[in-house]
Amino acid sequence: MKKNLIQDTAHLLLSKHITKDDIIVDATMGNGHDTLFLANLAKKVYAFDIQQQALQETKKRLDQAYITNVELILDTHEKINHYVSNIKGVVFNLGYLPNADKTITTTKDSTINALHQILPNLKPNDFVLLVVYIRHQEGQIESESLQSYLSKLNPTLYKILKIELPYQTNQPPYIIFIQKEKDEG
Ligand SMILES: C[S@@+](CC[C@H](N)C(=O)[O-])C[C@H]1O[C@@H](n2cnc3c(N)ncnc32)[C@H](O)[C@@H]1O
Structure with missing residues (x-):
């Protein structure tokens, strides 16, 4: 399979x-x-999408791998807190479903609303990883x-790492x- 440096690095960080x-x-x-990759690392994975097609494709993939520790949720990630607590980490792979309707994509509002809900509830060493297209x-x-x-998050509460591919001409x-x-004061 063709190597994808950004995707591989994201998975390396997650496995650590x-x-x-x-x-x-x-x-x-x-x-x-990503759901399959995470299911092999974690105790339990809750996976969200707003498209039924995503749930169908993911269920097929998980069934083929005999994975049973995943709950698939047809809802926006802005409602993560309604479904899950004690979260160690949240993973976003932004954008649209490949080979599907490109107008159904993550947006600045949904992504930032979700982060706004998630971040205050994280404990020290918990994380959010985003791949941004x-x-x-x-x-x-x-x-x-x-x-x-x-840039406006409190830098004593959050450390932010950015990994990019400079000098490329194709906007990777x-x-x-x-x-x-730290916990919120
Ligand atoms: C780039 S794809 C994710 C690829 C996926 N991680 C994988 O491994 O195949 C982005 C997905 O985000 C979904 N999405 C868009 N807005 C969303 C929202 N508000 N809540 C949850 N999922 C959303 C899209 O339907 C699309 O399936």
Whole structure:
């Protein structure tokens, strides 16, 4: 299979931070590639998507791998707190479902609303990882809003790592890894 440096690095980071005691959320299930990867690392995975097609594809993928520790939820990631608590980490792979309707995509509002709900409830060493795509117009807008939102987070509560591929001409995706450092005061 062709190597994807950003996706592989995201998975490397996740494998360093997730153990078999952890509850993990896949905030953008899509075709279930990340859901399957996370299910093999974590105790339990809750995967969200707003498209029924994503749930069907992911269920097929998980069934083929005999995975049973995943709950698939047809709802927006803005409602993660309604379904899950004691979360160790949340993973976002932003954008649209490949080979499907490109107008159904994550947006600056849904992504930032979700982060706004999730971040205050994280405990020290919990994390959020985002893979951000900037090649499509909504992705550009989302990326700019995300950078602005992240720049305003309290740096003593959150450490933010950004991993990108500079010097490329094709606007590749980049990774944001947010680690909670302290409980909210
Ligand atoms: C790039 S795809 C995810 C790829 C997936 N991680 C994989 O491994 O196949 C982004 C997904 O986010 C979903 N999405 C868009 N807005 C959403 C929202 N508000 N809540 C949950 N999922 C959303 C889309 O339907 C799409 O399936």
